[in-house]
Amino acid sequence: xxxxxxxxxxxxxxxxxxxxxxxxxxxxxxxxxxxxxxxxxxxxxxxxxxxxxxxxxxxxxxxxxxxxxxxxxxxxxxxxxxxxxxxxxxxxxxxxxxxxxxxxxxxxxxxxxxxxxxxxxxxxxxxxxxxxxxxxxxxxxxxxxxxxxxxxxxxxxxxxxxxxxxxxxxxxxxxxxxxxxxxxxxxxxxxxxxxxxxxxxxxxxxxxxxxxxxxxxxxxxxxxxxxxxxxxxxxxxxxxxxxxxxxxxxxxxxxxxxxx
Amino acid sequence: xxxxxxxxxxxxxxxxxxxxxxxxxxxxxxxxxxxxxxxxxxxxxxxxxxxxxxxxxxxxxxxxxxxxxxxxxxxxxxxxxxxxxxxxxxxxxxxxxxxxxxxxxxxxxxxxxxxxxxxxxxxxxxxxxxxxxxxxxxxxxxxxxxxxxxxxxxxxxxxxxxxxxxxxxxxxxxxxxxxxxxxxxxxxxxxxxxxxxxxxxxxxxxxxxxxxxxxxxxxxxxxxxxxxxxxxxxxxxxxxxxxxxxxxxxxxxxxxxxxx
Numbered sequence: 001x002x003x004x005x006x007x008x009x010x011x012x013x014x015x016x017x018x019x020x021x022x023x024x025x026x027x028x029x030x031x032x033x034x035x036x037x038x039x040x041x042x043x044x045x046x047x048x049x050x051x052x053x054x055x056x057x058x059x060x061x062x063x064x065x066x067x068x069x070x071x072x073x074x075x076x077x078x079x080x081x082x083x084x085x086x087x088x089x090x091x092x093x094x095x096x097x098x099x100x101x102x103x104x105x106x107x108x109x110x111x112x113x114x115x116x117x118x119x120x121x122x123x124x125x126x127x128x129x130x131x132x133x134x135x136x137x138x139x140x141x142x143x144x145x146x147x148x149x150x151x152x153x154x155x156x157x158x159x160x161x162x163x164x165x166x167x168x169x170x171x172x173x174x175x176x177x178x179x180x181x182x183x184x185x186x187x188x189x190x191x192x193x194x195x196x197x198x199x200x201x202x203x204x205x206x207x208x209x210x211x212x213x214x215x216x217x218x219x220x221x222x223x224x225x226x227x228x229x230x231x232x233x234x235x236x237x238x239x240x241x242x243x244x245x246x247x248x249x250x251x252x253x254x255x256x257x258x259x260x
Numbered sequence: 261x262x263x264x265x266x267x268x269x270x271x272x273x274x275x276x277x278x279x280x281x282x283x284x285x286x287x288x289x290x291x292x293x294x295x296x297x298x299x300x301x302x303x304x305x306x307x308x309x310x311x312x313x314x315x316x317x318x319x320x321x322x323x324x325x326x327x328x329x330x331x332x333x334x335x336x337x338x339x340x341x342x343x344x345x346x347x348x349x350x351x352x353x354x355x356x357x358x359x360x361x362x363x364x365x366x367x368x369x370x371x372x373x374x375x376x377x378x379x380x381x382x383x384x385x386x387x388x389x390x391x392x393x394x395x396x397x398x399x400x401x402x403x404x405x406x407x408x409x410x411x412x413x414x415x416x417x418x419x420x421x422x423x424x425x426x427x428x429x430x431x432x433x434x435x436x437x438x439x440x441x442x443x444x445x446x447x448x449x450x451x452x453x454x455x456x457x458x459x460x461x462x463x464x465x466x467x468x469x470x471x472x473x474x475x476x477x478x479x480x481x482x483x484x485x486x487x488x489x490x491x492x493x494x495x496x497x498x499x500x501x502x503x504x505x506x507x508x509x510x511x512x513x514x515x516x517x518x519x520x
Binding site for chain 2: 125151
């Protein structure tokens with residue numbers, strides 16, 4: 001085994017508190033020179049904000065070692081889309097796509113790919129319909145979704161997230177979305193490509209039995225569950241069998257010396 | 261066999277032209293006293309407009325003999341929803357729901373059912389999110405969809421229809437929609453209830469091998485295909501076996517004397 005993918009939220013920290021031993025474990029991974037990436041489904045802030053947050057908790061992580069859905073999408077698009085990309089993502093996320101050839105904002109055809117994120121209030125009918133028409137063009141461009149999150153909890157109540165709109169477009173246009181976010185296989189695939197490693201030699205470490213462990217296993221990786229974050233004892237009776245269970249990220253160095 | 265369900269478009273008329281013999285066949289069904297209903301997925305105009313259109317073609321049909329998704333929804337809601345209904349349908353369709361207890365337009369909870377139709381430009385984020393929040397309330401109200409049409413062809417191009425939004429809400433809220441429109445089973449069920457007949461004694465006559473014939477068969481009815489409207493010879497090699505094939509509705513009287 002030669003590479004590690006690690007979830008952030010629930011593995012390195014819970015809320016605004018670091019998990020005990022997380023800073024030391026991350027420092028050990030870097031010192032030991034193990035190929036690794038931190039995988040998160042967060043699209044609401046750029047990697048720099050995550051680096052800052054981790055830094056305030058004493059955990060040193062470099063921006064280029066974090067894989068978010070937009071970063072993964074850019075990598076996927078560079079190898080799969082040959083032409084201008086239509087972006088339906090919030091302003092803060094657009095910056096991540098700066099290096100790509102982008103379709104003009106009002107174009108009704110000519111997209112080599114249609115990328116959708118958590119556009120929130122930006123999803124009015126004309127906007128969603130424009131994404132739909134782009135998807136119905138000949139040849140059919142792929143629909144790339146920055147995750148499939150159903151909803152999130154805003155201060156004023158629940159709010160629909162990208163997954164709802166991905167489903168709307170997928171059904172109407174008759175295309176399966178390429179999902180760049182856990183637990184979808186293309187997200188893990190991009191991570192492996194980035195590290196230049198194979199699924200069979202890579203572990204995914206996470207606190208989500210489905211999003212992290214099952215997703216990784218379906219992509220051919222091994223999945224280790226930590227007993228922190230959203231972990232619940234009932235996860236171990238869910239029918240999904242983690243390849244390893246760690247009390248927390250603090251146990252990673254000792255565990256890796258055994259399995260790595 | 262004692263009852264007939266008939267599609268309108270493609271069976272009685274094609275575009276603005278009546279199918280030869282349609283007026284006579286309909287007059288024969290009425291004269292013969294066969295329990296019958298005309299089933300259409302059209303929600304863009306009320307039944308009176310369909311009656312007028314048929315009348316201009318010399319085909320006499322009564323409004324109460326036409327079952328549209330909104331009419332079926334009202335009947336379904338009367339027996340399944342015990343409390344105020346939240347409507348997300350265009351203005352022209354609202355009239356069909358006049359007799360029901362309706363939830364105030366901005367209420368964020370308290371819906372006994374959430375009904376969605378082809379709201380078109382009315383689907384902005386706050387509106388779709390309001391439907392979502394209503395669906396997430398405890399207890400969970402059913403999501404009632406006036407059909408699952410993917411899109412339609414407007415003069416200026418393709419436009420998303422109710423099915424896209426039903427899928428968005430269904431995925432986000434984790435509820436299966438109750439679909440009132442062919443080929444969904446609840447639509448046929450409402451038609452049977454309205455006539456007071458059982459599926460096993462009822463024929464559905466249509467030009468759509470999937471929407472009419474397969475839908476009816478899945479609901480336990482027999483399905484007859486007419487060779488008019490959208491019929492194509494390849495329909496007969498689609499893997500769906502109609503229980504009968506008629507050259508057109510003009511053949512119905514002679515055919516019924518054999519099978520009815």
